Amino acid sequence: xxxxxxxxxxxxxxxxxxxxxxxxxxxxxxxxxxxxxxxxxxxxxxxxxxxxxxxxxxxxxxxxxxxxxxxxxxxxxxxxxxxxxxxxxxxxxxxxxxxxxxxxx
Numbered sequence: 001x002x003x004x005x006x007x008x009x010x011x012x013x014x015x016x017x018x019x020x021x022x023x024x025x026x027x028x029x030x031x032x033x034x035x036x037x038x039x040x041x042x043x044x045x046x047x048x049x050x051x052x053x054x055x056x057x058x059x060x061x062x063x064x065x066x067x068x069x070x071x072x073x074x075x076x077x078x079x080x081x082x083x084x085x086x087x088x089x090x091x092x093x094x095x096x097x098x099x100x101x102x103x104x105x
Contacts (some may be wrong), residue, residue, distance in 0.1 A: 014095035017075045018047035021066045021098045025051035028062045035097070049098045055088030059100045063089045066098050 015037075022035050030051035035055045055057035065083065067077055070093050079092040091098040 010095065013074060014046045017070060017073050018049050018096045020069050020073065021049045021096065022051070024065045025049070025062050028058060028065070029054070030058070030062060031103070044096060045097045047096045049082060049096065050101070052101050052103050054103050059086055059089050061100065062100055063091055066091055067096065
């Protein structure tokens with residue numbers, strides 16, 4: 001995945017993490033996985049990762065693993081929403097936002 005140290009530019013860290021989050025979703029059998037590069041288009045974030053899950057448990061597992069990967073890659077999670085309900089989950093890492101949807105939505 002690359003060097004996650006201080007020598008790597010911030011946008012490269014964000015891109016590497018967005019790809020890692022998408023890979024986690026794929027490994028956990030999510031569908032419709034998309035990584036949107038919003039650099040220069042959005043004032044809120046650089047990358048948006050979207051995936052569709054099949055169950056609350058699966059989506060929470062993906063969210064937990066993305067949060068752990070973020071910590072390991074130097075991406076602090078700013079916020080989390082929807083985790084308790086499990087119908088949709090949003091993880092905000094500032095430069096990367098991960099949004100997991102239930103397949104019924």
